[in-house]
Amino acid sequence: MPKLKPIRILVVDDHHVVRSGLAASLGLEDDLNVVGEAGNAGEAVTQFRKHHPDVVLMDLRLPGANGTAATADLRREWPDARVLMFTTFDGEEDIYRAMQAGARGYLLKSAAREELLSAIRAVAAGERHLSAALAQRLAGRVAAPDVSDREREVLQLIARGKANKEIAAALGISEETVKRHASNLFVKMGVADRAQATSEGIRRGLIQLE
Template sequence: MYSLLNDHPSMRVGLAALINHQSKIQVVAEAANGEEAIEVYSKTKPDVVLMDLRMPGIGGVEAILAIRKVDPDVKVIVLSTYDLDEDIHLAIRSGAASYLLKDTPIEDIANAITSAYAGNVSLPKSVTKRLAESLQREQLTEREKEVLEALIMGRSNKEIASRLSISDETAKSHLKTLFQKLNVCDRTEAAIAAVRHGIVHLD
């Protein structure tokens, strides 16, 4: 049994029809928002929940956390339009067993449902890579973040060294480590990555 939670009726109905044609999988309930998701889960207790993240009212992550308070062992698969690092990270941290994009082939969605039912965490390689990169970014030291902020402000190595009261060589060393952790090749890519991934916020 499986429950589908999505705020777009046509998407929900179409996906439910496709899923119901898969062997050994049956849609037992649908919901259009987070509030309904929590209520539907309490009533039907499906084996697997397919959850959208961005819904009106209570969002997907909040709904997952609320449902897991009722049943810590619930199997949830997030199906989203967005492949943003923050969304992926929040979904997995909330306890999702997988994170799939809405253009994922139906056979792969069915396989993810079967895998989640069996108690497995199955993430596409692209998502696994993004999580690994996100973890690496989280490991930036406070000093490295200060260097990154100065870099985004357009400071030269010498200016960064002076601003932080460190030597030019130390500033260069911090930049080299930053490039490795951010998986970038130069200062411009580092600045773009920092803003895109929310490491540094521009006013």
Template structure:
């Protein structure tokens, strides 16, 4: 990519003030122009082809279609497009999912304006960047076994305060099966009890708040 030309940016975030702040920050830079602002993943997919950005700045938690789904769909349109995730949510599972579907960089919204701008320029030039605090979280859990979809379904219902019997009835499985899955969950997350497991799962990005 040619760094001498203007970097065209699409911002996808469901908070109007966040979009306004990002636009103001980015358009203060001589080499950057915001060509589209969208409020959800569905709009991001629709407007990507219309606005033809060089870099996409993508939140993960958005209505209608979330950021991870939008990243995957945009990547199908253009496998080379740099996508910078800018989100409130850390956690190794979220990072892994986002990078697996095509995100090239991952920042938290606590990042400074300078770091956001530098990351966009790096992405435009084909370089990846993951915020050091995010990378540390990923490294801390590297090699640890993740939760299966069935275990996640149990933990998600447990987070709603359901008992093992209620979870079993909801999932149409035996209560003993629920207990077996919960035992596996506690072991994988190194949790003391189900409440602790839910807390860890939210922090690591297996469950959304």
């Protein structure tokens, strides 16, 4: 019986030690072969163009454009690109946006090695991979009202402790408009004040505190 070709993998992560560790671990499997590594979105596109891997193992947080944007870029140029998000972030907005960008799966770095191997093989076979817990988070996000890009900008500045006047100046809008956006946010997120909005925004992955 002829030996099957190994699954060719591109690892995208901004930490060299993580990329090296993944390459070493995945290399122990006869059917897996890491053919390239990238530390940012631009390198991911370059390496994909060079190697045309079967699966891209993509970190979410990257310098410059994030993993979701990188996934969208890859899928735009290569619609059949198969991307598996591999990250520490489990916010429902992160999951939703990654899947909307075309990712075939979403896996947390806390997952067992066997689950990572299973996820890679599933995505390579054209299947999707999403744990029950993450699928439930995604379902909750799909059912929730959308938070607009402007509302996300307002929320990010609220999280940084900015007053309405400062937010208005930063975004080039009136204080009344800021108040309206904040009020809409509170309703959509089911919160009562700025502290709760910040906490909920971080939990959902709507914002990040640098």
